[in-house]
Amino acid sequence: MSERDVEKNIDLICIDDSKCIVCGACVAVCPTEALIIEGLTLKSVPERCRPCGQAALVCPTGALRCPQKGEKSKNG
Amino acid sequence: MMTDERFDVVVIGGGPGGTRTASGVSRLGLSTLILEKRERIGYPVRCAEAIGPAEGIARYIDVKEPFVTSVVNGLTIVSPDGKRYQKEMKGIGYIVDRELLDLHIAEAACSNGAVLRTGHQATGLIREDGKVVGVNVLELSTRRKYRVQSKITVGSDGVESLSPRWAGLKGPTRVDEIFSCAQYLVECVDLPDKYVEFHLSSTFAPGGYGWVFPKGNGSANIGVGINPELASGLTARDYLEKFMDRVCPEGDRKRFVCGGTLLSDSLPSLAVDGFIAVGEAANQNNPFTGGGILNAIMAGDMAATTICRCFEKGDFSSSGLSTYTKEWKRNEGRMNKRFYLAGKVFYSLDDRTMDKVLSALNTREGLITRKGLGSAKLIGVLLRSSPSLLGKTLMKALSARKRSRKTFSGLNT
Numbered sequence: 001m002s003e004r005d006v007e008k009n010i011d012l013i014c015i016d017d018s019k020c021i022v023c024g025a026c027v028a029v030c031p032t033e034a035l036i037i038e039g040l041t042l043k044s045v046p047e048r049c050r051p052c053g054q055a056a057l058v059c060p061t062g063a064l065r066c067p068q069k070g071e072k073s074k075n076g
Numbered sequence: 077m078m079t080d081e082r083f084d085v086v087v088i089g090g091g092p093g094g095t096r097t098a099s100g101v102s103r104l105g106l107s108t109l110i111l112e113k114r115e116r117i118g119y120p121v122r123c124a125e126a127i128g129p130a131e132g133i134a135r136y137i138d139v140k141e142p143f144v145t146s147v148v149n150g151l152t153i154v155s156p157d158g159k160r161y162q163k164e165m166k167g168i169g170y171i172v173d174r175e176l177l178d179l180h181i182a183e184a185a186c187s188n189g190a191v192l193r194t195g196h197q198a199t200g201l202i203r204e205d206g207k208v209v210g211v212n213v214l215e216l217s218t219r220r221k222y223r224v225q226s227k228i229t230v231g232s233d234g235v236e237s238l239s240p241r242w243a244g245l246k247g248p249t250r251v252d253e254i255f256s257c258a259q260y261l262v263e264c265v266d267l268p269d270k271y272v273e274f275h276l277s278s279t280f281a282p283g284g285y286g287w288v289f290p291k292g293n294g295s296a297n298i299g300v301g302i303n304p305e306l307a308s309g310l311t312a313r314d315y316l317e318k319f320m321d322r323v324c325p326e327g328d329r330k331r332f333v334c335g336g337t338l339l340s341d342s343l344p345s346l347a348v349d350g351f352i353a354v355g356e357a358a359n360q361n362n363p364f365t366g367g368g369i370l371n372a373i374m375a376g377d378m379a380a381t382t383i384c385r386c387f388e389k390g391d392f393s394s395s396g397l398s399t400y401t402k403e404w405k406r407n408e409g410r411m412n413k414r415f416y417l418a419g420k421v422f423y424s425l426d427d428r429t430m431d432k433v434l435s436a437l438n439t440r441e442g443l444i445t446r447k448g449l450g451s452a453k454l455i456g457v458l459l460r461s462s463p464s465l466l467g468k469t470l471m472k473a474l475s476a477r478k479r480s481r482k483t484f485s486g487l488n489t
C-alpha cells in the first residue's frame with residue numbers, strides 16, 4: 001500500500017509529497033521500519049506503524065504527520 | 077525469476093564510505109559490487125560540504141582535484157549574545173562540491189575494478205546458519221528482484237541505513253541524537269569569504285548550530301541543525317528562514333537541502349559474521365559537529381584493510397572482522413566518545429551559560445588547532461563552567477540510552 005492510500009484509508013502516517021525531499025531523517029528514527037525510501041520515493045508500511053510520533057518530530061520540512069501514542073487516527 | 081550472482085564483496089550504498097571501502101578491496105583483486113539506490117552518485121546533495129582538517133584529508137585524497145571549491149582560512153563562532161570569536165588558520169580545511177567528490181571516489185573504485193550499479197536497492201540480507209552471505213536486491217527501473225551472494229557484505233547506506241539494523245548491530249536512532257538540518261545554497265551574498273561561521277543560539281538553532289560556509293564565487297551554504305526535541309513545534313526549515321533573515325536576508329536562494337545527521341556514539345561492535353558497517357550507517361560521524369565525510373573515508377579504508385586480511389585467512393567471522401572495530405575504537409572511535417559526551421553537555425546549555433562557556437573557550441589556547449577541535453580540552457572547559465550540568469546531562473544521556481535499547485528490543489520481537 002502506498003502512503004497516498006494510507007492518507008485516505010487508515011490515516012496513520014501522512015506524507016506531504018510537496019514538502020518531502022526524501023532526505024531519510026525519518027527513516028533513521030522510525031523504530032519499526034514503517035518508513036522506507038525506494039530510490040527517491042518515501043514510502044510507508046502502515047501495518048508496521050505503532051504510532052510514536054518520532055519520525056514527524058525530526059522531519060526538517062514538516063512533511064510528515066504521525067500520530068503519537070494514544071492519539072486516535074481518523075478511522076479509529 | 078530470481079537469479080543468483082556471486083561477488084567476493086558486496087557494498088550497500090555509493091556514498092564516500094561505501095565507495096572508499098570498495099576502492100580498497102577491489103584494488104587487491106577482490107570482485108566487488110556497489111549497489112546504489114539513487115540514479116546518480118552524490119545527487120541530490122545532502123551536505124554542507126565542509127571538510128577538514130586539511131592535513132587529515134591529504135592522507136586520503138589529492139586535494140588538487142576539481143571538487144575543492146574553496147579553501148578555509150579560519151573560523152568564527154558567534155555566541156547567543158552576538159559576540160564574535162574569530163581564529164585565523166590558513167588552509168585549515170576546504171569546502172567541496174559534494175557531488176564531484178562522491179563521483180571522484182566512486183570512479184576510483186570503478187577504475188580498480190569494482191562494479192557500480194545505480195538504481196539498484198538492497199532490500200534485505202541473505203543469511204545461512206546465522207551468517208550474512210549476501211543481499212537481496214531490487215532493480216528499481218524494472219522491478220526485477222535478484223540475489224547477490226558474497227563472502228562479505230558492507231553496510232554503508234548512510235543516515236537512513238537499514239542494513240546494520242537488519243544485521244542486528246543497531247536499533248533506530250534516538251530523536252535527540254540526530255541534527256534535523258535545513259540549508260540553502262545562497263548566491264551573491266555579502267558574507268565572509270574564507271572563514272566558516274558557526275552561530276549558537278536557541279532562537280536560530282535550539283540544541284544545535286547555524287552555519288555559513290562560503291563556497292567561493294559569491295556563494296555559500298547557509299543552514300541550521302537543530303535538536304528536534306527542543307524545536308517547540310517548528311521545523312528545521314522554519315528555523316532556517318529565521319536564520320536567513322539574520323545572516324543574509326537579501327541572498328538569492330539557489331538550492332534547498334535538508335536531512336538528518338547523526339550525533340550518536342560509535343556502535344559497540346561494527347561487524348557480525350559476514351557483515352561490516354561503515355560510515356554514517358555505523359554512527360561514525362563526529363557526534364559534536366555531525367560531520368561525516370572524512371570519517372566515512374577513514375572508516376572505509378580501515379574496513380577494506382580488515383576485509384582483505386580476512387580473505388587472506390579465509391576467515392569471515394565476526395571475530396575475524398573485529399580487527400576493524402578495534403582499529404576504529406583505537407583511533408577515531410576514542411575521540412568520538414569524548415565528542416559525544418561533550419556534545420551532550422554543550423548543546424544542552426541555555427543561552428546565558430553558552431555565552432559564558434564560549435568566552436571561557438575563547439581564552440583557552442590550543443582548543444582549536446590545525447588538527448581540529450580538542451575534545452578533552454572542551455570537556456575540561458565545560459566541567460569548569462558547569463560541573464553540575466555535566467553530571468546531570470551525562471546521567472540523563474546514559475539512562476536514555478538504556479531506555480532506547482529496551483524499546484528497540486521490545487519493538488523488534
Ligand SMILES: Cc1cc2nc3c(=O)[nH]c(=O)nc-3n(C[C@H](O)[C@H](O)[C@H](O)COP(=O)(O)OP(=O)(O)OC[C@H]3O[C@@H](n4cnc5c(N)ncnc54)[C@H](O)[C@@H]3O)c2cc1C
Pocket residue numbers: 088089090091092093094111112113114118122123124125126127196197198199232233234235236237238257258259299333334335336337354355356357361366367368369370372
Ligand atoms: C544537511 C547536512 C549537512 C552536512 N554537512 C556536512 C559537512 O559539512 N561536512 C561533513 O563532513 N559532513 C556533513 N554531513 C554529513 C555527511 O553528509 C555524511 O556523514 C556522509 O555523507 C556519510 O557518508 P556515508 O558514505 O556514510 O553515507 P552517504 O553519503 O549518506 O551514502 C549512503 C548511500 O547509500 C545509499 N543507500 C541507502 N540505502 C540503500 C539501499 N538499501 N540500497 C542501496 N543504496 C542505499 C544512499 O542513497 C546513499 O547514496 C551533513 C549531513 C547533512 C544531512
Ligand code: SF4
Pocket residue numbers: 015019020021022023024025026027042058059060061062063064
Ligand atoms: S524526514 Fe521529512 S523530508 Fe525527510 S524523507 Fe522523511 S518525510 Fe521526507
